[in-house]
Amino acid sequence: MTLETLNSPIYLDYAATCPLDQRVLDVMIPYFTHKYGNAASRTHAFGWEAEAAVDNAREEIAKTINADPKEITWTSGATESNNLAIKGVAEYLHEQGGHIITVITEHKAVLDACKYLERQGKEVTYLPVNNEGLITVEQVAAAIREDTILVSVMFANNETGVVQPIAEIGELCHERGVLFHTDAVQAFGKMPIDVKAMNIDLMSLSAHKIYGPKGVGALYVRRRRPRVRLSPQIHGGGHERGNRSGTLNVPGVVGFGEAARIARETMATESARIFELREHLRTRLANEVPHAILNGSLEHRLPGTLNMSFAYVEGESLLMGLKDIAISSGSACTSASLEPSYVLRAMGLDDELAHSSLRMTIGRLTTKQEVDYVADRIREQVERLREMSPLWEMVQDGIDLSTIEWTPH
Amino acid sequence: MAYSNKVIDHYEQPRNVGSLDKNAEDVGTGIVGAPACGDVMKLQIKVEQGVITDAKFKTYGCGSAIASSSLVTEWVKGMSIDKAEEIKNSQIAEELSLPPVKIHCSVLAEDAIKAAIKDYREKNKSPTES
Numbered sequence: 001m002t003l004e005t006l007n008s009p010i011y012l013d014y015a016a017t018c019p020l021d022q023r024v025l026d027v028m029i030p031y032f033t034h035k036y037g038n039a040a041s042r043t044h045a046f047g048w049e050a051e052a053a054v055d056n057a058r059e060e061i062a063k064t065i066n067a068d069p070k071e072i073t074w075t076s077g078a079t080e081s082n083n084l085a086i087k088g089v090a091e092y093l094h095e096q097g098g099h100i101i102t103v104i105t106e107h108k109a110v111l112d113a114c115k116y117l118e119r120q121g122k123e124v125t126y127l128p129v130n131n132e133g134l135i136t137v138e139q140v141a142a143a144i145r146e147d148t149i150l151v152s153v154m155f156a157n158n159e160t161g162v163v164q165p166i167a168e169i170g171e172l173c174h175e176r177g178v179l180f181h182t183d184a185v186q187a188f189g190k191m192p193i194d195v196k197a198m199n200i201d202l203m204s205l206s207a208h209k210i211y212g213p214k215g216v217g218a219l220y221v222r223r224r225r226p227r228v229r230l231s232p233q234i235h236g237g238g239h240e241r242g243n244r245s246g247t248l249n250v251p252g253v254v255g256f257g258e259a260a261r262i263a264r265e266t267m268a269t270e271s272a273r274i275f276e277l278r279e280h281l282r283t284r285l286a287n288e289v290p291h292a293i294l295n296g297s298l299e300h301r302l303p304g305t306l307n308m309s310f311a312y313v314e315g316e317s318l319l320m321g322l323k324d325i326a327i328s329s330g331s332a333c334t335s336a337s338l339e340p341s342y343v344l345r346a347m348g349l350d351d352e353l354a355h356s357s358l359r360m361t362i363g364r365l366t367t368k369q370e371v372d373y374v375a376d377r378i379r380e381q382v383e384r385l386r387e388m389s390p391l392w393e394m395v396q397d398g399i400d401l402s403t404i405e406w407t408p409h
Numbered sequence: 410m411a412y413s414n415k416v417i418d419h420y421e422q423p424r425n426v427g428s429l430d431k432n433a434e435d436v437g438t439g440i441v442g443a444p445a446c447g448d449v450m451k452l453q454i455k456v457e458q459g460v461i462t463d464a465k466f467k468t469y470g471c472g473s474a475i476a477s478s479s480l481v482t483e484w485v486k487g488m489s490i491d492k493a494e495e496i497k498n499s500q501i502a503e504e505l506s507l508p509p510v511k512i513h514c515s516v517l518a519e520d521a522i523k524a525a526i527k528d529y530r531e532k533n534k535s536p537t538e539s
Contacts (some may be wrong), residue, residue, distance in 0.1 A: 004429060015497065041459040145430055312469060313469070314447055314469055314470050314471055314474075316447075316472065317420070317470065317471050317472050317474075317475060318470040320412070320417075320471075321420075324470065331447060331471070340447065350445070351444070351445035351446070351447070352444035352445055352447075355444075355445075355447040381539060387426065388426050388467055388468060388469075388475065389468070389469040390440065390449050390450070390451035390467040390469055391444060391449060391469045392469075393428065393467055399523075401444060406442065406443030406444065406445070407441055407442065407443060407447070407520075408443040408445065408446055
């Protein structure tokens, strides 16, 4: 298979972002051009038209998660949704207590919002994960205190695709009278989510991870049993029931709604197809590349996300050899911080394997040919780089790398 | 990260990948770095009458680390060990146009050649020197 017969370069980074679906773009365009009303304008048809479109989009999101449309607050994206959920609840409930529970492998938008609250005098418990990337409901139960106001656990991890026991945690939180927030950016549109059945009180969503536009997100805020109240983080005209002021990005919101509709209607077949492709990729790599290690639980995992380490090969150099393939690495060298992935380290992976990791995410446009091409290229590049790797040579000579005194720099 | 053409060239066609007999009297071996830091370099030199006649490397690390070690093996061949010892990381970084976050790769390559020379010298200490 040559690359010319495939889409070049191959995109296997759908967890980072997705292309905009053409059908989504089509419904957005009129709201840029002639349907340009402000959804908050109550005095004329332009405003009513925009408001109707926004309400329709709200319904599409709500339907996808079994919520009421009134429970959807539009935001600029999931980072804002996470900030609004965590800071908004902490600020509103500040008389009730100041303890929050979250997980060490959360997205930075959650962790940094929690760190900010710690500087404001709140207390945060960061639950550790096991070597599969999972937490248990018992861990959450043990961490809940008298003054706990919020538990925030991501639905599925962005780096590994590992899915946490959300329904169990939701049930526990409701029993104990603690609000439950989940960052569902990666799971939304890819697996069934039911906020009622799962007892979710707040949930962060993003449009561009489901083939919608960038710069649009939503926060689900439960209205009944319990009614969740938030302190807004952006003040102004009182839009979005006072939760989030600012003129709505009407074309973006409309696109988000359409993207949600398509995701909901195609979820069963699409997720099955994507799951098969991921398993094809995983089994090929596991069978054809020695010392290829899956990171994170196989069973509790999003259909399209794969994270694997290729021991004795550094991730950035591997990516460099795969320059016609768009994937990401947990290697320090690919991050600004020069630290390897904190998510993988939290799972107990040693630094060397964290440096050697690749995240591959399969999506709507991925074909089997592409997956086969990627598997071939990874196998070939890992072999080439291992020939160049002093670690590989030592291992071949029967040397145990852990017995060597290295010179860290 | 955008790589310079020279880094890409060394990465795609690394010079002098391989190993020399580390037990040989005329071979000096330097291994620097740590797997946990994401780079380990092994650089070996073969010396005849104070002149480096062959050099080999193996590197676990990013493209810039591979390029830095590949470049150094090219440079030191035919050089006296005294001269090779004077190679500075800044020369490597300049030649490869390494960005600031990759300077440590050139530092590692400098350390590697120095470690290899030290190993060779220790193996070949003349009785008068010791």
